[in-house]
Amino acid sequence: MSPLTTAASLDTISRMLDELDEPRIVITEQFEILHANPAYQALYGQVVGQRCHAASHGYQRPCNEEGESCPLQMTLSSGQPERVLHIHRTAHGEEHVDVELMPLADISGHRHLFIEKMQHLPQASSQPVPDKMVGRSPAFRSMLLLAQRAAPSHAAVLLIGESGTGKEGLARAIHQNGGPAQRPFIAVDCASLTETLLESELFGYEKGAFTGAQQRKQGLVEAADGGTLFLDEIGDLPLSQQVKLLRLLESGSFRRVGGISSIPANFRLIAATHRNLQAMVAEGSFRADLFYRLAVFPIRLPPLRERREDIPLLATALLERVAPGRQLQLDADARQWLVEQAFPGNIRELRNLLERASLLTDGDTITPEQLRDQPWPDSPPVPAAGHADPLPFSSTLQPLAELEAAYLQWAVTHSGLSRKALAQQLQITERTLYRHLAMLEKKTPAM
Template identity: 40%
Template structure:
């Protein structure tokens, strides 16, 4: 078979792929594409070939020389299929994609590689609402793990500091799974009291207890066929953990007041900011339950660990806060933000920017506004002028609800432990969650 006829055959092979696909020779030249690739990424634009690293990233040399993993090099070295996650340039901007690279050869034993590109729609490398956002290495490693385990039914434990985005990660796991078209149900473990635990999770029948005037479907049954997300699972009291263990092991449950067991069908994702292995050592968390929920543990990086993503996160959050005015930070304002420790992580950054949006004088937010938003300068204080915080709030004619919200936001920035915040505020965790709801 001549080279021309072989390439024609390979184009037909590429056309059999639903996702974008290309054929690359040993010199990194893209020599054939399918229609899906042409539509999504622009194709070769009339050229007979182009370097893959230039088309995908705008690089002048292979990916591994730019500090990234080169899927073609991995496939060449191993002789087997290689899978990596990359950020590609597209007409719509930068996008996360999963790349499967398959080594092949022609009739003359010349090396070629088929690359199939799987766009990842659950995360974004551009500012956009309601998605996990980032481009840093730490963020990309997180996305890669989510994509790998998301396609399975394996139990996942998301670990990381408060405010790092564990619920968004859980939603991304759900979206990448075969259960994506079914329910995603969140259980706020911190807010469940002993008396509500079984009723909330398993439901109850009419008359099961005083006040049960009708039957109620529990959260486990609501998640049937979908994903059950146990947020802050480390806050479940020790004496109630056995009930969770039984649910996970038997995949059955009984509504309160009912003697008949019901089959449960859900994918389990748990999250915690606590050190569960240390709690196991102290006897505060069941060892058997820990091993059940942590089949595939994933650590979410703190904002300090992915500081490279700060400008992108700021741009995205400002778009969400004010979608009618193009707000932007000055360079010195961004530098001031970059110096912050962000103990409250992404949630703290969001609070700071929301305050800055209220305090701004125009579309450009300067360092002085960020200082006020960081409480480095009192909200109503001009240079050389100091006023009591309560007087400032009175002058701003704030309602009691607004004052309470400001106080709770300051507490959330100061203390990473939500239990400690609730204790200082003099309310239960359940009440705290309710008050923090937007």
């Protein structure tokens, strides 16, 4: 193809890109920007003639030489479009950007030109913004890119992560990025509802369906019509309700409690759990067919210990939430102390810690002393010498159920924690803890 033909084709492609609202550039395999549409120029200025990594990052070398993934190098290697999530410098500050690179050969015959498409993620920030998901770490960005890929589809998403990692926040981000903001987002905590209440809450009921049903009630499945149904702690859903949820997903319809007519269901499902559902399937406490229905697109949320570099950023954002208007900040020692903590309760624990510290701080600077000032010790109290209570283990093998029950009883007696705190440490819900304790009480003979 002659240079004249190439120029004519580039001019045609450039005019097409100028009509788009999202930022687009045309680059060469030497990273040179040949054209930038108005949307791109509004964010990065006049960049034609610059290298793409200089315009978006300020780098003097390609992204892969600066420790970032480079979509151009990936495309040159694979010959296919490639997609990454970067943090770009824009006119509005540093922002998370979904970058997709497409070889122009697909549409023009050019083998050495590429279109780079940018899409900003409005629900996430690389800055300490109090009303968004905050982070810069590779683990955080990998999670965001998966969420960004899932958002436009109608596929079921399963969010997997420890308690306090922000599963509902990510679910809302997927919902908001997947269509018009006015669509309903209905959240259901499966762990907080009894079996009978869960069914009536999900599916609603007809007048007279049971004592006290004075009028028809719309269920949450019906309320989610056209939007997203978020089922939190799906691992705590009783088996009797799992089969009803499976029927809903397979048939796309449901019946209210006490009703006979099928009602079509139209919602996008996002479920979340801190449990290992595959292990629950193996032990028979979670249906395999429901698991495969839910886990079409699983996304793992990293615990805070895997994204320690985000802790100072998160702490600054959380301080704006828990103490608005106070201009609180952490001193250097306090930031370092936070980074070194285990945070088994993840972001929720970090928020609670900062809120307590803000109440203990009279000035505008939080020190490690305010962070360490807790009403309980960092670990369970150790019995005095000669009076130690042994763990409930013996040198002989015991049935697993007996061992689990004995350990739970020991933990309740010797941990020194509240039931809520103990449930968090054991990584179970309060409801599950109370159920196990009730079973233990039934098995314990009266004295």
